[in-house]
Amino acid sequence: MSINTKPYNLSNYYATLALGYNELTLYQEAEAIATRALQLSPTSYRARYNRAIARWKMDDLRGAVADIDILINSGGKNFPGVAQTHKTLHKLSELGDDKYFDNSTRGARQARLAQESKDLSWPQPNLPPVEPSKNDHRPSNEIAPGQYRHARPCRLHNLKTCVHADCSFSHTPDNYSIQDIDGRNVCLNFLLGCCTRNKRCSYRHSIDGLPEDVTTKPSRDSTFTLQLQWWNDPARIQEVRDLMEARNTRRKLEYDTRAKNATEDAVETGSLQAKEKEKVLPDTQTPQTTNRKNKQFYPKGRSTSEKKSSASKKSSAMSFAKLQSIGSNTKEKERKKEKKHKARVAKRAAERDQTEESAAPDRKKTSTTRTYYPESKTVKSLEKLANCGFTNDEVVDLMEFGVNPWDEDAHSVFAHVDDY
Template sequence: MLTKPRVVILCLERYQLFSAIYGPHISTLATRLEVCEATTLAQARRYLSSTAPPQAIIVADAFTTNPAYRDILFQLVDYAWAGGTVIYAGLVGCFTRPVDLDAAFQHAWGVPWRSSRFYQHTFTLNPTVRSISTNPQHTLPAYSMRARSISKVELADALYLEPFSVRRVETGLQGQLTYETPAAFAPVGHGFVGFVGDIGGEEGTIKLLMAMCLRPGAGAPLKSGTGVPARRASAASAVPGARPREAEVVARRSSRDMNRQMKAAMALQMKYEGDELYASEKWGEAANKYRNAALLAGPKSAYLDDLSAALLKLQRWDILESTASRALLHDPDQVESLYRRGIARKEMRRFSAAEADLQRVLFLNPLHESVRQEIESVRSLKLDEDLEEVYWPMDRLLIHEDIVEVDEDSDSEDSIHTGSGVPCKFYNHGGCLHSHRCSFMHAPDARSVRDDLGRNVCLYWLVGQCHYTEGICVYTHEATYLPPSGWWTNTERLERLRKAFDEAARQFPIDVSESIAAEALKPRSWRQDLWAAPVDLADEHYREAQQEPLPDPPRPISRETRIKKDFRAGKSYKSSSTGGARSSAGRRHQGRSGTAGSSRYRYRDDYDYDDFSEMEDRFMYCGFSKDDFDEMLCQGIKPWDEI
């Protein structure tokens, strides 16, 4: 009796979620393969060190990017170089950070692949593929999948491609053409490494995995090749581990991973409840469920897509526009988000921006059912003299923005320790001895970026604008524990924003020399989006209230006028030496963009000074209260410095 080829599925971190999504499909693989599952580190090591190694290994989650499983990555690289087959599939495309996935491909496996878009499309089988069988009985000629795609893949290694009219083609370092694909399979040593980005477990994906596991020559004995130390040294750079305080990073990451898994499970349950409400046409209640899921687990595409669909039914155009814009920041070519944002902008009379969104939908998917009709509707509305078009300043920039990685909220105790609002210099450098009793701020703010150790890295230093040295600045100037491909490394985006600011400054000049503030270069947190606001989306009275005209804003009153009115009303004044002090850190790098959305570092306007004695006190102490003045001196800050 012939034995089936053995395939091992490694899933060490999210097995319950994997089994819930892919459990029914494992039986399909078992018809031609002997499927074994490894859910613990000991099981994975036993299979990899076995004298009868498996024919293929499927990595089903993101555990290989965790430093705790570093030796498993080394063994996988050795296994593939000796003639084995390693396939990244399952939850890898959904739960692996793009920067970690890129590092694994380029450093550990030696392939130039890079993480790209997350979207749904109908892909066709590449007829030039020779590494797997293209027989229709083994692989589907075309099928639709929702997947994480990867770019910079050579044509011979790309298993499925988009239709030729919308196919993305780039030029490699050596002049060769590279493609974007949701499934790739490339030779590594004597074996192969593959990637399948589908997260839904489609029928075509299961057949593709089986074809990759049964590739020609897969049953040959493994070879003990040379060069293992060099490959391990390359793989070591794919997993951070050489940093001096790596043990602290691993401890913090394990704690965050546990919280993240709990939140992901709760968010998934909310999504299922929202799906049931949506099927019952309870759009408002379903929208609340979808939004709560996104607030809990982050603005993932799965939650934002469902939320935008419910908001479209509710006709809440402003929140729908905010939701779709956030989804497009993380995936600029998501067709449904572009279409729904175009509809929302049309209803908001932002006709030019709506037409730009719909035109891009037509470019990405020429077979879209109703986009042509919507384009004609927008053009007719633009010609209507009774309708005045609304122009928003940021519409032009949001048409096709760079991909922005979803930022994760810090859930440590220090992340909510705001103190006096002045950053703690000791916490951001060597460590604060006062811990939660410190009177200064340990929490992140608009002028810093949080690293893996929980420290706040100077935003101005990252973009080359800080006027202070490492020992003087209240933030740290060390990027060792920051991700290697953060937004501050995207020089093209930074240069484009600087040019846009310079152009605006030339059009509206003032007497003071200007430069864009570093806070304006930092992508806005999704927590500040309109869709994240605590509004009951199931409120039936929202639509009527939305149609009511907004009241005129109150006319501003100058400080002198207010003080005079207070004296005429007989208001008594008492000296106050605390509260309301603007921080030196907030005063240092002020640019045209103002406060940059931080309530802790806001300039005092004409309403903040309630008495003359406080004004005199602040005049003596450089605009600060005496207590804050003394605290800044203890922190090494010179309150009298002006930049």
């Protein structure tokens, strides 16, 4: 799959994004993005359920009931949460009917609501899906079977106008942005007042394209009520910010757990491979034993002839050494001088290492002992195993962009980090 192709299931991506908006109590954004997911795939259970939840939280019981009824009638009864939500919503709807309508008018109202339910549940599952537009452009490349790495946000699309027919960057909103009426993605951290990237941010830093505050109808005392959008309400801003921090903390804990489990599995696998390698070790590579008497190493099962041959080679080497020692007074002085020089260098290096250790006592020393990892696993591969696919240096680069390695778009950001 090339980088300019669409993801396998764009509707599923939007449905997951609607779930993330619901977690942050951004119900209007969740309803809008879930509706777009249903336009791309009218039979999506996940998108319709998340839209029903968003409508329920906004006190739109009729819209929520319409979506839940469609799920029940179209075979989504076994989708997680649908049965219980269906029971709860209908109970709330009946309580509202008993409060505001009597038995004489309930029948006519139910007939009218049946027609309204058809409109509120749009798009119905039997409608054909629509084609993705330019605002739905989200390139991705396949990094493993069933896994995709999405491109980072398109700066031109969010700040100005993207003129590329098949842009290599993403035009869709994500967990760190919401879409305005022009299809541009506004930075969520900017709305919360905690964006640290400023001009380097790939999202739009403006509320001009977002919905304005709503003035409600006058009440009995002829006063108007101003309903603020959440980015203009300090209390709601703090609420969303706390929820976002809690979500990031939860994801970090989940990432740490996955990394710990992966490391333990790698150690266990490496130990098993090492044991299997020792079992199938050839006879020519059997470990050598030590003769403690003369501190020489002899392989197991060495024959007498091999020992005699080794002894003769050793005696000939000693004779050659004696011949070389004749008239070597000058060379001996040079060797002593070189030995003293090496001793001074080693002493300086030891003093320097001692100084560095005293300056940074908490620094971990590199272990020189042999590990049980297979030889094919390098240091970088172990770093990637512990950092969700990134080395330590790459994690530092990601943190400069305000992205954590466990974020969904971390690989997308790093794939284009050299462009900035």
